[in-house]
Amino acid sequence: MKRRNTPAKEAVLNVLANTRKAMSHDTIGQKINMDVDRATIYRVLSRFCEDGLVHRIIAEDGKQYFAVCMKCDENKLDDNHFHFRCTNCQTIECLPIPVLVSVPEGYRVESVNCVLTGTCKDCAL
16 A cells, blocks of 8 residues: 655654664654654554564563564565674674574574664774
8 A cells, every 4th residue: 555655754764774673663763853642652653564664673671662674685584583792782684594403393583573682893892
């Protein structure tokens, strides 16, 4: 379904696309250079998730983060990939290569929501 483009949608997508890391609803709201209420930002993010422009990441603390989908990128990642949250700089990013996980025989994985936690490569220096 074709959706109408609005200044709020454009602002949210610009913030996410220019960052290339996952951000919380609050962080996105702080980075938008216009007056947009919290409910509008949440509706925009939900529609972006439905349309496959953005994916939702739920961290171990239950907080939701949003990132531009990389499926059109050269890495060809889909929504079912791993993310990494740095405990030092608090960023969450998509891991650029698949993380292989095996499950017991008879199980079939349909979706993945996994956030690995530790120190990112920038903070480890």
